[in-house]
Structures are given as C-alpha cells and as structure tokens.
Amino acid sequence: MSRENGGKRCCPGICLYLCLVLFLGGCAGTDAVPEDHFYRLATLSVEQPFESPPLAGVLRVERVEAVGLLRDRALLYSHAAAPQQLQRHHYHHWVGPPPVLVQDQLVQYLRDRRLADLVATDSMDRNADLHLRLEVRDFSRRLHVNGAAVRVELGLIAQPAGREPPLLVRRYMREVMANNGSPAAAVTAFDVALAEIYGELVQDLLQVTGE
Numbered sequence: 001m002s003r004e005n006g007g008k009r010c011c012p013g014i015c016l017y018l019c020l021v022l023f024l025g026g027c028a029g030t031d032a033v034p035e036d037h038f039y040r041l042a043t044l045s046v047e048q049p050f051e052s053p054p055l056a057g058v059l060r061v062e063r064v065e066a067v068g069l070l071r072d073r074a075l076l077y078s079h080a081a082a083p084q085q086l087q088r089h090h091y092h093h094w095v096g097p098p099p100v101l102v103q104d105q106l107v108q109y110l111r112d113r114r115l116a117d118l119v120a121t122d123s124m125d126r127n128a129d130l131h132l133r134l135e136v137r138d139f140s141r142r143l144h145v146n147g148a149a150v151r152v153e154l155g156l157i158a159q160p161a162g163r164e165p166p167l168l169v170r171r172y173m174r175e176v177m178a179n180n181g182s183p184a185a186a187v188t189a190f191d192v193a194l195a196e197i198y199g200e201l202v203q204d205l206l207q208v209t210g211e
Contacts, residue, residue: 039075039187040095041105044195046112054211057129059116061107064099066136071097075183077141086140092183098139102154102194106134109198115205130167130209133157137171141178141186148181152193158205168208172197 069076073096074088094101103121110119120126138153151174158168174193178185 034091037092038095041101042191044109050114053114053117055116058118058120058126059130060120060128062131062133063122064103064134066099070136070139077143080142080144099136129161131159149175149177150186150189151175
C-alpha cells in the first residue's frame with residue numbers, strides 16, 4: 001500500500017467546521033467601515049424682501065473663487081491650540097465644492113430679497129450692470145476644549161460695468177458657535193454665519209449705490 005493511501009484522511013465535516021471558525025474569527029476582528037456623510041447649505045429664509053428692487057438692472061454673482069483646501073469637498077477643521085494647522089474630515093463631505101455652494105446660496109438669497117431686477121450667475125449669458133466677485137478665504141470648523149465653532153471669511157469686490165475703481169471692496173468674517181461638537185451642528189452654524197454676512201453685504205451695497 002502506498003504512503004498516500006495509508007495516511008489518515010481529513011473528514012469533510014471537520015474541514016468545514018475549521019473553515020467556519022476561521023471565517024467568523026476574521027469577521028469578529030474587523031472593525032466596521034465608517035459611513036460617509038454628505039452635507040449641503042440650506043436655502044435661507046427671507047423675512048422682509050424689498051417691495052420693489054432697490055437696484056435697477058442686472059446684478060451678476062460671478063463664480064466664487066477659493067484656493068487650495070478651500071476648494072475641497074471634505075469638511076475642514078483645526079484645533080484652537082493649533083489654528084494654523086488645517087485638516088480634513090475623512091468621512092464628512094460637502095455635496096459640492098464650498099465656493100459653488102456659497103454662490104448658489106447667495107444667488108437664491110439675493111433673489112428672495114428682491115435686491116435687483118435680475119440676479120444672474122456667471123453661467124447666464126446676460127450683460128450685467130453690477131458684478132459681484134467673491135473669494136472664500138476661510139470655511140472651516142474650529143474645535144475648542146468646550147465645544148466647536150465655524151469660521152467663515154469672504155472677500156468681496158463689487159464692480160459696476162465699465163467702471164474703475166471698484167465700487168466696494170470688503171472682507172466679511174464670522175465665527176459662530178455650534179450647538180454641539182458634531183459636523184451636522186457645524187453645517188447649521190455655517191448657514192447662520194453666511195446669513196449674517198449676506199445681510200451685511202446687502203446693506204453695504206445699498207449704501208455705496210445710494211439706495
């Protein structure tokens with residue numbers, strides 16, 4: 001009799017049992033993969049729109065600019081102890097780049113306020129009487145020991161058609177505390193900060209245009 005035929009054979013039932021034990025042991029030792037979360041800015045409510053548009057003609061909100069990480073869809077954050085170090089959340093993202101979300105939200109806000117006869121975007125093929133050029137300079141969370149805040153900073157240039165120098169050059173900055181330390185609470189705080197900035201922006205435009 002050959003050595004192969006003379007050796008002991010493994011029972012199929014035992015082999016199946018060992019495979020099942022190894023599989024379950026591997027599953028138990030593997031952490032669950034975190035789920036991605038996606039956020040968008042809200043459509044801001046306007047309580048007192050203008051009865052008639054104070055700005056005649058077309059107001060165009062040009063494409064909002066940003067540099068580096070501020071164009072990233074990941075939520076950005078820093079610690080209060082090291083504010084210069086900006087980091088990404090790996091599983092918390094905006095539905096689109098923040099500059100695009102800010103432009104869309106601002107355009108809808110200005111339309112709902114009835115600030116101008118027509119509020120247009122850079123994608124609309126229309127001549128404009130007043131151009132708004134914005135840049136996102138900060139759009140991040142600031143984590144403190146006792147909570148979290150959001151920081152929003154926008155640069156603005158208001159340029160009438162065919163006119164130099166610009167009518168208005170401003171920088172708007174807000175820091176708003178979130179209700180808790182979650183990214184979802186931060187998104188709500190971003191809306192609050194942006195609503196305050198938009199309100200101030202409208203007042204500035206009315207002042208420099210004499211309306």
